[in-house]
Amino acid sequence: xxxxxxxxxxxxxxxxxxxxxxxxxxxxxxxxxxxxxxxxxxxxxxxxxxxxxxxxxxxxxxxxxxxxxxxxxxxxxxxxxxxxxxxxxxxxxxxxxxxxxxxxx
Amino acid sequence: xxxxxxxxxxxxxxxxxxxxxxxxxxxxxxxxxxxxxxxxxxxxxxxxxxxxxxxxxxxxxxxxxxxxxxxxxxxxxxxxxxxxxxxxxxxxxxxxxxxxxxxxxxxxxxxxxxxxxxxxxxxxxxxxxxxxxxxxxxxxxxxxxxxxxxxxxxxxxxxxxxxxxxxxxxxxxxxxxxxxxxxxxxxxxxxxxxxxxxxxxxxxxxxxxxxxxxxxxxxxxxxxxxxxxxxxxxxxxxxxxxxxxxxxxxxxxxxxxxxxxxxxxxxxxxxxxxxxxxxxxxxxxxxxxxxxxxxxxxxxxxxxxxxxxxxxxxxxxxxxxxxxx
Amino acid sequence: xxxxxxxxxxxxxxxxxxxxxxxxxxxxxxxxxxxxxxxxxxxxxxxxxxxxxxxxxxxxxxxxxxxxxxxxxxxxxxxxxxxxxxxxxxxxxxxxxxxxxxxxxxxxxxxxxxxxxxxxxxxxxxxxxxxxxxxxxxxxxxxxxxxxxxxxxxxxxxxxxxxxxxxxxxxxxxxxxxxxxxxxxxxxxxxxxxxxxxxxxxxx
Numbered sequence: 001x002x003x004x005x006x007x008x009x010x011x012x013x014x015x016x017x018x019x020x021x022x023x024x025x026x027x028x029x030x031x032x033x034x035x036x037x038x039x040x041x042x043x044x045x046x047x048x049x050x051x052x053x054x055x056x057x058x059x060x061x062x063x064x065x066x067x068x069x070x071x072x073x074x075x076x077x078x079x080x081x082x083x084x085x086x087x088x089x090x091x092x093x094x095x096x097x098x099x100x101x102x103x104x105x
Numbered sequence: 106x107x108x109x110x111x112x113x114x115x116x117x118x119x120x121x122x123x124x125x126x127x128x129x130x131x132x133x134x135x136x137x138x139x140x141x142x143x144x145x146x147x148x149x150x151x152x153x154x155x156x157x158x159x160x161x162x163x164x165x166x167x168x169x170x171x172x173x174x175x176x177x178x179x180x181x182x183x184x185x186x187x188x189x190x191x192x193x194x195x196x197x198x199x200x201x202x203x204x205x206x207x208x209x210x211x212x213x214x215x216x217x218x219x220x221x222x223x224x225x226x227x228x229x230x231x232x233x234x235x236x237x238x239x240x241x242x243x244x245x246x247x248x249x250x251x252x253x254x255x256x257x258x259x260x261x262x263x264x265x266x267x268x269x270x271x272x273x274x275x276x277x278x279x280x281x282x283x284x285x286x287x288x289x290x291x292x293x294x295x296x297x298x299x300x301x302x303x304x305x306x307x308x309x310x311x312x313x314x315x316x317x318x319x320x321x322x323x324x325x326x327x328x329x330x331x332x333x334x335x336x337x338x339x340x341x342x343x344x345x346x347x348x349x350x351x352x353x354x355x356x357x358x359x360x361x362x363x364x365x366x367x368x369x370x371x372x373x374x375x376x377x378x379x380x381x382x383x384x385x386x387x388x389x390x391x392x393x394x395x396x397x398x399x400x401x402x403x404x405x406x407x408x409x410x411x412x413x414x415x416x417x418x419x420x421x422x423x424x425x426x427x428x429x430x
Numbered sequence: 431x432x433x434x435x436x437x438x439x440x441x442x443x444x445x446x447x448x449x450x451x452x453x454x455x456x457x458x459x460x461x462x463x464x465x466x467x468x469x470x471x472x473x474x475x476x477x478x479x480x481x482x483x484x485x486x487x488x489x490x491x492x493x494x495x496x497x498x499x500x501x502x503x504x505x506x507x508x509x510x511x512x513x514x515x516x517x518x519x520x521x522x523x524x525x526x527x528x529x530x531x532x533x534x535x536x537x538x539x540x541x542x543x544x545x546x547x548x549x550x551x552x553x554x555x556x557x558x559x560x561x562x563x564x565x566x567x568x569x570x571x572x573x574x575x576x577x578x579x580x581x582x583x584x585x586x587x588x589x590x591x592x593x594x595x596x597x598x599x600x601x602x603x604x605x606x607x608x609x610x611x612x613x614x615x616x617x618x619x620x621x622x623x624x625x626x627x628x629x630x631x632x633x634x
Contacts, residue, residue: 039451039471066448066455071468087452088562181546185460187553190502190572195541218571239571 001035001064004089009104019043023051031059033103036081038065038072049079062097064089130200130238133224136183138162138176141233150202150215169201182221182234189221193245204242216245265339267317268324276338276346277398283336283348284398287391295357297347298405299364299386302417304343307382315375316343319382322373330364346402354390354422361386361420369418385412386420438596443476445629446598450474450615453558454600457613460554461547461602465528468605475599478622484595488516488612495520498540498577500548503570504556508624513552514614517544519578524607537577548572551602551613559615563628592618596625 002013014030016022020043025031034052038045045063052059063076066087073084083097098104124131125145133142140163143155153166164172174196178189191199193216200217204210218241224233263275271279280296287294301307301323308316320343327337327345336348349357365386373380387409395401408423415421438446451474458469479487499516517525525543526535533539549572560566598615617625 039473041473066451066453067471068455068459069462069468071462087448087455178546178549181464181550185463185550185554187460187550187557188569189549189553190545192545192571192574194574195538195545220571 001089004091004094006091006095006098006104009098017041019045019048019051022048023057026052026057026059034059034061036061036063038063038067038076046075046079049076049081053080060101060103128240130236132163132236132238133233134163134179134236135233138164138179140166142235146238147200151200167200170199171196175199178221179234182223183231186223186225186231188223191219193218193241197245200238205240206242210242210246211250212242212246215240216242267320268339270324270327270345271336271338273338273340276336276340279336279338280346280348280402281398283350284391284395284401288393291393292351292391293353294391295349295352295354296389296391296401296405297349297357297361297386298340298389298402298409299345299347299361299384299420300409301343302383302385304382307380311375311378311380315373315378315380318375319373319380322371323368323384326364326368326371330360330367346405354388357388357390358420358422361388365418365420383418385409385417387412387423388420389423438476438478441633442626442629445632446476446596447474449559449562449629449632450476450598450600452562453555454602454613456558457551457554457600458602460550464546464550465525465604467528467607470603470605472601472603475597477597477599478594479597480594481592484597484616487597487599488614496578496580498522498544498579499575500544500572501575502548502552502572504567506560506567507565507628509565509617509621509628511615511617511621513555514575514612514616515544515548515551516612516614517547518610521609521611524604524609528604528607528609540577541574544574545572547611551611555600555613555615562632564631565628594619594622596622 002015005011005013011033012030014025016025018040022031022034022036023043026034034048036045036048043051045065049061049063051057052061061081062083062085063081064085064087065072065076068086076084082101085093085097095104127144128146130146130150131142131144132140132147135141139160140158143153143158148154158166164170164175178191182189198214198217199219200215202215202217204212204215218239220237220239222235222237223231224235226232263271265272270276283294286292301319304316304319307319320339323343323345324337324339327347331337331347332349334350336350338346340346349360352360365384368382368384371381373382387405387407389401389404389408391401395404404423404427407427408421411421411423411427412419454474455471458471461467462469475487477483477487495518497516497518499514501512501514503510503512505511522535522540522543525547526539529543529546531539531543552572553569556567556569596617600613602611602613603609
């Protein structure tokens with residue numbers, strides 16, 4: 001995932017091993033943009049989305065998942081995710097989305 | 106380049122030749138189940154030439170193929186772009202073809218495994234599927250033969266040769282299973298052990314062959330009186346065991362008496378001899394105090410010895426306090 | 431090769447985990463479309479196991495219920511493996527309902543259902559795997575390993591032909607239905623090196 005991010009993008013990157021760690025990182029202000037997997041131990045991606053919405057956390061969520069069932073896509077959109085990228089991801093796809101949201105030029 | 110093109114065509118020609126000759130059936134269908142390709146295997150086994158089948162709906166030519174079943178598989182391949190498989194265990198065949206070996210083969214028809222693969226067109230769309238038909242007659246018939254042999258072996262290993270009742274090993278396994286079943290379900294079953302009175306005398310007086318005949322006839326008497334669920338076995342020389350499933354000691358006693366009187370009334374004819382004999386029968390009911398099937402067996406043995414001490418030719422229900430040999 | 435070499439390093443384990451994640455997602459999508467349901471995706475298990483451990487893993491996956499299983503061999507680029515799909519027997523009632531089978535679910539119907547689902551799950555998974563690793567697999571014909579059997583009968587613990595297996599294990603459940611099946615992709619010793627090599631291209 002990290003390898004697919006644009007090289008010239010000037011950001012600080014944090015990794016979370018599961019959904020709870022991700023929430024902790026956002027609370028610490030480490031997550032303006034969150035690339036979120038759905039299948040994770042402790043707290044899965046749906047749980048993270050619910051928590052973000054419930055606590056109104058300041059982060060933009062882009063879901064990156066191997067779960068390509070239409071229902072999974074609908075559910076994460078319903079829970080407030082900006083975008084859904086199916087794995088395996090490519091730099092091109094990420095660039096396209098980051099550009100579309102005006103995050104990179 | 107002309108030479109390269111020429112090579113491609115000849116390669117293509119070889120390729121087609123191989124597909125024609127390969128000993129696997131190849132059929133290409135479009136989305137309307139119309140036949141596009143029909144190789145020699147299909148032609149030779151079906152007797153239908155490619156020109157006769159091209160453009161025809163496969164199910165019209167082979168009305169025996171269960172259409173809904175097979176369409177379901179084909180549609181899944183079109184829809185999901187992954188292969189589908191059927192084995193001869195599901196259906197022995199899809200196309201009813203003759204066995205390749207009409208003389209030495211044991212099956213009337215060809216057993217088939219089928220693979221359906223998606224064919225991607227130049228446009229990237231799956232608009233055809235290929236059906237591969239494999240002849241698996243030899244594998245299927247040898248598996249069937251093996252299963253038959255195993256069933257027979259299993260039966261042989263459980264059966265007593267002289268009486269055709271269960272042998273001691275298998276009967277004891279059944280007894281243990283029944284013991285465990287009763288422990289779980291709290292059902293009441295009865296165990297009967299019986300033997301032939303003064304059997305040694307029968308042997309000594311009339312010879313071993315006569316003794317064998319007596320045992321054989323006794324087993325037949327047991328079979329004649331047995332219910333479908335009861336389990337009878339030859340426990341030892343002249344000793345037999347019967348498990349009466351879901352039966353209390355009163356009903357078991359009635360059964361025992363019926364069997365005893367039946368045997369008492371019989372006359373065994375061997376050569377020119379007429380042999381009359383009696384049996385003694387011990388009955389033990391399954392009870393919650395029994396710690397193992399062995400204890401159950403001991404109880405019925407004690408009841409049996411009680412008969413022996415009380416003049417034989419009778420049946421006795423085990424009571425606590427009865428002593429063994 | 432010494433046993434020590436047959437341990438997955440963190441990086442490779444991550445690669446397998448991701449590759450499995452994607453392939454199982456594709457397989458789940460196919461199954462979801464076939465049955466019109468939502469398939470709950472678990473976290474895939476990636477491990478190198480010894481024969482005895484494999485049996486234990488299978489045992490725990492089956493919850494000590496009786497099971498039915500289908501296996502299918504596949505091979506490509508020197509990597510030979512076997513896909514094993516194990517159904518808890520209690521799943522068939524709901525599977526039959528979803529596949530719109532009516533009437534009694536006898537062994538023949540059950541076999542039909544097993545084969546249909548095996549074709550789809552295994553086929554889609556292998557497609558996904560092959561695509562990511564830029565290879566292709568030949569698939570053997572699926573074989574019914576057993577119906578209503580004890581899981582320990584499926585794989586002999588004292589197999590002499592292999593010592594260790596790389597297992598990719600995915601336990602599929604279906605939302606709102608009592609359906610539970612375990613898909614295992616098994617690669618024996620002699621294929622693991624080759625597969626590691628192919629998978630490590632993804633790290634570059």
